[in-house]
Amino acid sequence: MRQPAAAEQRGDGRNIVLIGPMGSGKSTVGAALARRLHRPHVDSDHFFVARHGPIPEYFSLHGEDAFRAEEQSIVAELLDSPRPSVISLGGGAVLSAGTRELLRDQQVVLLDLTEDQAALRLGDGSSRPILGAHPVQAWKRIYAEREQIYRDCADIVMTPDDAHIDVRVDHIVRALNTTSRRDPSV
Numbered sequence: 001m002r003q004p005a006a007a008e009q010r011g012d013g014r015n016i017v018l019i020g021p022m023g024s025g026k027s028t029v030g031a032a033l034a035r036r037l038h039r040p041h042v043d044s045d046h047f048f049v050a051r052h053g054p055i056p057e058y059f060s061l062h063g064e065d066a067f068r069a070e071e072q073s074i075v076a077e078l079l080d081s082p083r084p085s086v087i088s089l090g091g092g093a094v095l096s097a098g099t100r101e102l103l104r105d106q107q108v109v110l111l112d113l114t115e116d117q118a119a120l121r122l123g124d125g126s127s128r129p130i131l132g133a134h135p136v137q138a139w140k141r142i143y144a145e146r147e148q149i150y151r152d153c154a155d156i157v158m159t160p161d162d163a164h165i166d167v168r169v170d171h172i173v174r175a176l177n178t179t180s181r182r183d184p185s186v
């Protein structure tokens, strides 16, 4: 996890950025968190789809490297928002060194989840092309490959729990309030 001292040096008015593995709730919890904090919510995957069409089709036509490059430029656009927002990233966005650099000035929250939760939440995995034909096995492998990257990017780590989405939001707001100088709802 990033050191609080470094976090303290960053200015206020930062975006809250949700990172984490597929199925951790970045999109769903991100939308609920934004409603709670009266901030705009944006999701890098939603922008991607609006611009380029469905992610599985884009992967099969152009490949993952092209997806990552476009994802990075979308993240840069979203972070440049005039109002501090809640921004949900795709699970692999942190693979790009350029994206990780962009996150250094933001308030980054890692949502974690257990393997059992992932198995319940991913369904057949068809909307996430990186999971392939065996989604749970692929998810486990990808989780292991990325875990340290997620932790290195995060100011706050939300450990897995079985809380309802609204309760998960309560926990995140509490964590934000205890690690930042200002109330995130301001």
Ligand SMILES: Nc1ncnc2c1ncn2[C@@H]1O[C@H](COP(=O)(O)OP(=O)(O)O)[C@@H](O)[C@H]1O
Residues within 6 Å of the ligand: 020, 021, 022, 023, 024, 025, 026, 027, 028, 029, 091, 121, 122, 162, 163, 164, 165, 168
């Ligand atoms: N805290 C939670 N409790 C129960 N279900 C959740 C929770 N967070 C996410 N989900 C469910 O898991 C699925 C994946 O969530 P999603 O927000 O798409 O994850 P991500 O964007 O991180 O891949 C969705 O069906 C969502 O409703």
Ligand SMILES: O=C(O)C1=C[C@@H](OP(=O)(O)O)[C@@H](O)[C@H](O)C1
Residues within 6 Å of the ligand: 020, 021, 022, 023, 026, 027, 045, 055, 089, 090, 091, 092, 093, 127, 128, 129, 130
């Ligand atoms: O982890 C990944 O590489 C991906 C995660 C997906 O987003 P979610 O984490 O919101 O499912 C989406 O960006 C794409 O399918 C690739």
Ligand SMILES: [Mg+2]
Residues within 6 Å of the ligand: 026, 027, 028, 045, 088, 089, 090
């Ligand atoms: Mg998502």
